[in-house]
C-alpha cells in the first residue's frame with residue numbers, strides 16, 4: 202500500500218517536472234555541477250594522497266633512512282681551492298647502529314654512484330648501488346629472474362650485478378641479459394639477476410615509468426639501478442670522487458657510504474630508534490653531514506595534509522551545493538505560487554496538508570536526486586579525463602559517491618521542505634480563488 | 637482518526653446536515669464584515685436544494701461552509717451528526733475527500749492532467765489502487781458522455797465538456813453530498829441543459845444535491861429554494877413536483 206502510494210507520488214512528481222523540462226534541467230544543473238565537483242575534487246585529492254602514501258610506503262614504514270648530505274659550511278668553502286673533503290656516513294656508523302641500538306633488526310649500508318654502463322654498443326646512465334645481500338628485505342626491490350647478490354659475492358668481491366628492469370629494457374634489446382657482461386669504466390660485471398620494484402597498484406607504476414622515461418629523454422638522468430656487492434664497489438670505485446664545481450675548480454671528496462637504512466622490528470619502535478640514531482650520530486659527527494628520513498613520519502604528515510586538503514575541498518563543494526540548493530528552493534517557491542490553484546483544487550478534493558507536502562517535497566527530491574545521479578556520472582568522468590590528459594592519479598572511492606548522493610538528497614529535503622510547507626499551509630478557499 | 641464513512645452513515649435517518657445560528661465574518665482592518673448571519677438550516681438526505689440570492693449575499697461562502705472548506709466564526713454546523721467546528725484541518729480534508737463532491741463555477745480542472753487523470757484526483761487521496769481508480773474514472777467519463785475524450789486535456793475540451801469532467805470528478809469518491817456553485821454559469825444554454833440533466837439523474841440516484849444558481853429555471857427543478865439576502869436566509873420555498 203505504502204509502496205504503491207510512493208510509486209504514484211514519484212510518477213506524479215516526475216510528470217509535473219517533465220512538463221517544465223527546461224526549467225527542471227536548469228535547476229538540476231546546480232546540483233549536477235555541485236555533486237560532480239565534490240566527486241571530482243575528492244577523487245583528485247584521494248589520488249594525490251594515495252600517490253604520496255605509496256611513495257612513502259615504498260620507503261618502508263619500519264625503516265629509518267640515514268643519508269649523507271654535503272655539509273653546508275663545506276659547500277660555501279668549496280670551489281676556492283682544491284682540497285680533500287671528508288664527510289658523510291661511515292662503516293663505523295653502521296657498526297655502531299648494529300651494536301648500540303637494541304631494536305635494530307636489519308642494517309643496510311649503501312653506496313650510490315652515478316655511472317655510464319655499456320653493453321655492446323648501447324650506453325645508458327644508471328645508478329650503481331653498492332649494497333648487501335639482504336637489501337631486498339628492507340626495500341620494495343624484488344628479484345624477477347635469476348638471483349640477488351649473495352654473501353659469497355660479497356666475500357669474494359665478485360664482479361656481479363643485478364639490474365633493474367628499466368635498465369634491462371634500455372640496455373638489452375632482445376638478448377637474455379642473465380650471464381652477459383655489462384661494462385662500467387674498465388670493469389665488467391656479470392648480470393646474475395633482474396630486479397623490479399614491487400608496487401601496490403599497476404596504475405601508479407605505469408605513470409611513474411612514463412615519468413622516468415620522459416625525464417631521461419629530457420635530461421639524461423639515471424634510468425634505474427644496478428646492484429653490485431658493496432665490497433666490490435669499495436674496491437673498484439674507491440671512496441674518492443672528483444667534484445667539479447661550476448667555477449671550474451675541482452674538489453676531491455671522500456664519502457664512505459651514501460646511506461644507511463635501518464629497520465626495526467615493529468612500527469612502534471621507529472620513533473625511539475630514530476632518537477637513538479640521532480644521539481649516536483651527533484656524538485661522532487662534528488659536521489652536519491647527514492639527514493634522517495623517517496617514512497612513518499612523512500606518512501603521518503601526508504595524512505595531516507590530506508585531512509586539511511579534504512576539509513578545504515569539502516567546504517568549497519559544500520558551498521557550491523548550497524548555491525545549487527538555494528536555486529532549487531527559488532524555483533520551487535515560484536512553482537508553488539504558480540500552482541496555487543492546483544493546490545486549492547487538491548485540498549478541496551480531499552488532499553491533507555501532508556499530501557501536499559509530500560507532493561512538492563518529492564518533486565524537489567526527484568530533481569535533486571536525479572541531479573545527484575547525473576552529477577555522479579559527470580563526477581566520475583572528470584577524474585577519468587584528469588588522469589588521461591593530466592597524467593594525474595585519481596581515485597574515486599565508493600564513499601565519495603555515497604556522500605555526494607546523500608548530500609544531494611539532503612539538499613533536496615533541506616531546501617524543498619520550506620516551499621512544500623508553504624504550499625500545504627495555503628488556505629484552500631483562497632488558493633481556489635487565485636488566478 | 638474518525639472513520640467518516642461510518643460516522644456519516646450512522647445517522648442516516650436524521651438530516652444530513654444541520655446549521656444552528658451559524659455566522660461567518662471577516663475582519664477587515666477595524667471593521668467586521670459579516671458575510672453570514674444566524675443561518676439556521678437543515679437538509680435531509682437525498683434532497684435537491686437551490687441556493688439563490690444577489691451577488692455578494694454569501695452564497696458561495698455558505699456552500700464552502702457546507703463543503704467543510706471553511707469554518708464558521710460562531711454557531712454550530714453538524715454534518716452527519718458530527719460537529720465540524722471540533723474537527724481539525726486533516727479531518728476536514730478527510731470529510732471532503734470521503735463524502736463531498738465539488739463542482740465549481742470555473743470548472744477548476746488541473747490543466748496539465750487529462751480527463752481521466754483529473755477524475756482520478758479524489759480517488760488518489762482516498763487510497764484507491766491505480767487500477768481501480770483508472771477503471772472507475774473511465775466509467776464516470778463515459779457516464780457523462782466523454783468516453784471518446786479520455787486522453788484530452790481541459791484546454792482541448794469545450795466549456796460544457798469541461799464541466800462534465802468536473803461533475804464526473806465530483807462523483808469519483810461516491811459522495812453523499814454534491815455541491816455545485818453556479819455549475820452552468822459559464823455555459824451556453826444547451827450545454828447548461830446537459831449539465832442539468834446529469835444533475836437530475838444524480839438526484840434520482842439518491843444523492844443530496846445543493847446548487848448555487850442565479851437561474852430561476854434551475855431553481856424550479858429543485859425541491860427547495862433557499863434565498864439569501866445580505867448573509868441571512870431571507871426565504872425558503874418548497875417546490876412540489
Ligand SMILES: Nc1ncnc2c1ncn2[C@@H]1O[C@H](COP(=O)(O)OP(=O)(O)OP(=O)(O)O)[C@@H](O)[C@H]1O
Nearest residue numbers: 662664669671689690691692693694695696697698
Ligand atoms: N476572504 C474574504 N475576506 C473578506 N471578505 C470576503 C472574503 N470572502 C468573501 N468575502 C465577502 O463576502 C461576501 C460574500 O461573498 P460570496 O462569494 O459568498 O458571495 P456570492 O453570494 O457567492 O456572490 P456571487 O453571486 O457574486 O458569487 C462578499 O461581500 C465578499 O466581499
Ligand SMILES: [Mg+2]
Nearest residue numbers: 695696697817
Ligand atoms: Mg459565488
